Amino acid sequence: MKRILIDMDEVLADVYPKFLDLFEREFGRRPEREEYWGKKIYDLPNADWIRERLHDKGFFADLPLMPGSREVVQELSERYEIFINSAAMEFRYSLQEKYDWLQEHFPFISWRNFVFCGDKRALRGDYMIDDHVKNLRHFQGTPLLFTASHNAFETDFIRVNNWEEVRAYFRGAV
Amino acid sequence: MKRILIDMDEVLADVYPKFLDLFEREFGRRPEREEYWGKKIYDLPNADWIRERLHDKGFFADLPLMPGSREVVQELSERYEIFINSAAMEFRYSLQEKYDWLQEHFPFISWRNFVFCGDKRALRGDYMIDDHVKNLRHFQGTPLLFTASHNAFETDFIRVNNWEEVRAYFRGAV
Numbered sequence: 001m002k003r004i005l006i007d008m009d010e011v012l013a014d015v016y017p018k019f020l021d022l023f024e025r026e027f028g029r030r031p032e033r034e035e036y037w038g039k040k041i042y043d044l045p046n047a048d049w050i051r052e053r054l055h056d057k058g059f060f061a062d063l064p065l066m067p068g069s070r071e072v073v074q075e076l077s078e079r080y081e082i083f084i085n086s087a088a089m090e091f092r093y094s095l096q097e098k099y100d101w102l103q104e105h106f107p108f109i110s111w112r113n114f115v116f117c118g119d120k121r122a123l124r125g126d127y128m129i130d131d132h133v134k135n136l137r138h139f140q141g142t143p144l145l146f147t148a149s150h151n152a153f154e155t156d157f158i159r160v161n162n163w164e165e166v167r168a169y170f171r172g173a174v
Numbered sequence: 175m176k177r178i179l180i181d182m183d184e185v186l187a188d189v190y191p192k193f194l195d196l197f198e199r200e201f202g203r204r205p206e207r208e209e210y211w212g213k214k215i216y217d218l219p220n221a222d223w224i225r226e227r228l229h230d231k232g233f234f235a236d237l238p239l240m241p242g243s244r245e246v247v248q249e250l251s252e253r254y255e256i257f258i259n260s261a262a263m264e265f266r267y268s269l270q271e272k273y274d275w276l277q278e279h280f281p282f283i284s285w286r287n288f289v290f291c292g293d294k295r296a297l298r299g300d301y302m303i304d305d306h307v308k309n310l311r312h313f314q315g316t317p318l319l320f321t322a323s324h325n326a327f328e329t330d331f332i333r334v335n336n337w338e339e340v341r342a343y344f345r346g347a348v
Contacts (some may be wrong), residue, residue: 003296090285092274095273096269096270099266113293114263116291118284122289122298125296
C-alpha cells in the first residue's frame with residue numbers, strides 16, 4: 001500500500017478564519033484577501049502580535065476543518081496508508097491539542113499514523129500533500145502543493161487547490 | 175551530514191527505575207533483574223496496572239537520563255544530524271512532557287529535530303538507534319539495537335549495550 005503524508009495546518013485544518021478573527025478583534029477590521037494573497041498572512045502590517053497567539057494554549061484546539069478534507073481523506077484511507085503530520089513542534093501546547101483535534105475529526109485514522117515533528121526532512125512516503133515548499137523540496141516521493149496564500153505564485157510543484165482536486169488527482173494516480 | 179535517528183524511552187531516558195519503584199510501592203517488593211531480563215518488563219505478574227500508569231499525567235516528566243546519553247549525543251551532534259524520535263503517541267500526556275524533558279536534558283538539540291510519532295515506518299535517516307526490533311526492521315538505513323530486557327536475546331541486529339558502545343561504534347563509522 002502506498003503511503004500519503006498529509007500536513008495539518010492550512011491543509012486539513014483551516015487556520016485563516018481564526019487568524020482573521022483575531023486580527024479583526026485587535027484592529028477593528030477584517031483584512032481583504034488581496035492584502036495577503038501571495039504572501040504570508042503573518043506579514044500583514046502589525047500581525048506579529050497575532051503570530052504570537054499560535055503559542056497560546058487553545059489556539060489549535062478548535063480550528064475548522066478545511067472543506068472536504070475529512071471525506072476525501074476517508075476515501076483515500078481505503079486505498080492508501082495515510083500518515084498525518086504536522087511541523088508545529090515550535091508551539092508547545094499544540095501537540096496535545098492537535099492530537100485531540102485529529103481524534104475528533106479523523107477518528108478513522110489511528111494515532112499510530114500521527115507524526116508531530118519540527119523539520120519534515122526525516123519523513124518518508126510515496127506522496128506528500130503540504131502547503132510549504134520547504135517541506136516538499138526535500139521529499140523523495142511525489143510532492144503535491146496544497147494552495148495557500150503564501151504559495152499562490154509557486155510553479156515548481158503539482159498544485160491541488162482544494163480537497164476536490166486532491167480526490168481527482170488520486171483517482172487518476174496509480 | 176548523515177542523519178542519526180535516536181529513540182527516547184529505554185535509550186535516552188531510563189524507564190525501568192520508575193517502573194520498578196511503582197511495582198515496589200504497589201506490591202511491597204522490587205523485582206530482581208532475572209525476573210524480567212529477556213522479557214518485557216510489563217509482562218511481570220500483575221504488572222498490567224503499572225503499564226497503565228504510562229497514561230498518567232507526569233509519568234514521562236521526570237525520567238532519569240540513560241547514563242552517558244547526553245555526553246555521547248552531544249559529541250555525535252558535532253558530526254551528524256541528530257533527530258530524536260519517540261513512538262509514545264499512544265500516551266496523550268507524554269507529548270508535552272517529552273518535549274519539556276528534551277529541552278531540559280538536550281538543550282543543544284533544536285525542537286526542529288524532535289519527531290513524535292506512532293509508527294516509525296515513515297521515518298528516514300542513515301542510522302537508527304532503537305530498542306524495538308519492530309522499529310529497526312522497517313528502517314532503510316543502518317539499524318543499531320540498544321539493549322533492553324525485552325530484546326536481550328535478539329541476534330538480527332548490530333547491538334549497542336550502552337552509550338559507551340554507541341560512542342565507540344560511531345568513532346569507527348564513516
